[in-house]
Amino acid sequence: MQENDARAARQARFNRLVGEHRADLFRYAFWLSRDAALAEDVVQDAMLRAWKSLDSLRDDEAAKPWLLTIVRRENARFFERKRLETVDIDELVGAPTLDVSTEDNTDRQDLREAIFRLDADYREPLAMQILLGFSTKEIAEVMDLTTAAVLTRLHRARKQLIQDFDLGEEQP
Amino acid sequence: MLAEPTVADDARDEHLQRCAECAAFAARVLRLEHRLAGALSVPVPESLLGAMPDMPDLDEQPGGDVISLGDARRDPDPPARGRFGGPLAQYWGLAAGLLVAIVAVVLLRPSPTVTGDPGQLLAEAVFEHVGPELFAMKPASTAVPAARLDAVVPSELASMDAGVGLVSYARSCEINGRVVPHLVVQGERGPVTVLLLPEEPLERPVQLHRDGLDVVVFPVGDGGSVALIGRGQESVDAVRSRAEGGISWTT
Numbered sequence: 001m002q003e004n005d006a007r008a009a010r011q012a013r014f015n016r017l018v019g020e021h022r023a024d025l026f027r028y029a030f031w032l033s034r035d036a037a038l039a040e041d042v043v044q045d046a047m048l049r050a051w052k053s054l055d056s057l058r059d060d061e062a063a064k065p066w067l068l069t070i071v072r073r074e075n076a077r078f079f080e081r082k083r084l085e086t087v088d089i090d091e092l093v094g095a096p097t098l099d100v101s102t103e104d105n106t107d108r109q110d111l112r113e114a115i116f117r118l119d120a121d122y123r124e125p126l127a128m129q130i131l132l133g134f135s136t137k138e139i140a141e142v143m144d145l146t147t148a149a150v151l152t153r154l155h156r157a158r159k160q161l162i163q164d165f166d167l168g169e170e171q172p
Numbered sequence: 173m174l175a176e177p178t179v180a181d182d183a184r185d186e187h188l189q190r191c192a193e194c195a196a197f198a199a200r201v202l203r204l205e206h207r208l209a210g211a212l213s214v215p216v217p218e219s220l221l222g223a224m225p226d227m228p229d230l231d232e233q234p235g236g237d238v239i240s241l242g243d244a245r246r247d248p249d250p251p252a253r254g255r256f257g258g259p260l261a262q263y264w265g266l267a268a269g270l271l272v273a274i275v276a277v278v279l280l281r282p283s284p285t286v287t288g289d290p291g292q293l294l295a296e297a298v299f300e301h302v303g304p305e306l307f308a309m310k311p312a313s314t315a316v317p318a319a320r321l322d323a324v325v326p327s328e329l330a331s332m333d334a335g336v337g338l339v340s341y342a343r344s345c346e347i348n349g350r351v352v353p354h355l356v357v358q359g360e361r362g363p364v365t366v367l368l369l370p371e372e373p374l375e376r377p378v379q380l381h382r383d384g385l386d387v388v389v390f391p392v393g394d395g396g397s398v399a400l401i402g403r404g405q406e407s408v409d410a411v412r413s414r415a416e417g418g419i420s421w422t423t
Contacts, residue, residue, distance in 0.1 A: 011227060
């Protein structure tokens, strides 16, 4: 009975911490890999790892960066497996396609394509800042960069979007 | 402004009050920020919405990749590092305990059914793989999106007839070092896990019954096989007849 109670409490804590962030973790994984199916797999794997490692998370307030780190590692693992499987470097990752939008908002679709074209070094911190609300310091900790490097990447990301997207005002 | 457009900056705000051109640029950047937030919020697949899944029972050993980087920095109560009670002593104690447990299991377990036969080994590998994902093998009435199924079972790998059954779960997994489709099909007698193994040759079907699960692996085409896992032989048999005729390799 005690074992069942402990398990139920663990599941409840997991549901509370992970459930809140699941959607944003998928979105982050999507922008990291630019592949919706892969992102879904990565988050599923990350959830399993988080479940196994839950006891190592002593501060629930740290759940978000903790989960993000797990997602980053799972994404890296996937690409490492793909790298070991393939011989032809051109087959490493098929050409990514933006296939997530079913909406009629062409402005949003155009902007997504512009973000899609950003280099990963710029795309990732931008997603962490805007999507997940991470501060520059938190981004630097997760990505193992200096805050100055993060600020530079964020600046260049927006600058490139302004140039590529023409900073045209949203069309009515 | 372009690095942290929404972070408060008194000096910047003071300048914007005096410079109309910069103020106009700042306003456009903030409007872009709003559009970026919308663009980044892509739709989330149904599998990651709704009720959280029941997670599998843990092994006795701790997770192999414990994430504690950020959390360790925030740890307000780090473990004491006394001469005989520090973490190193704890790890040696854990290692010794595990060694005793492993020896006990080896000496006391019943004779394994694995005889080295490749088919049996494959069935064992399938059984071990499915364990952590048993949460996905539950009754469901919603099929995975077609795009998802196409991504997991690409046309250049295999062809699967729709008559095999409603696919409620689909992801890519690793078995014996190869990435393979892992599906859950809703059969007449309950959900059945289906693993497509195009590079696992088999001479004849193999069956395994363990821990309430029935596993059957049968040859398909040249050089491949399909594994079915269900709770009860009846549930597996209900899907097998359709799977045997409805799955083929296109590689």
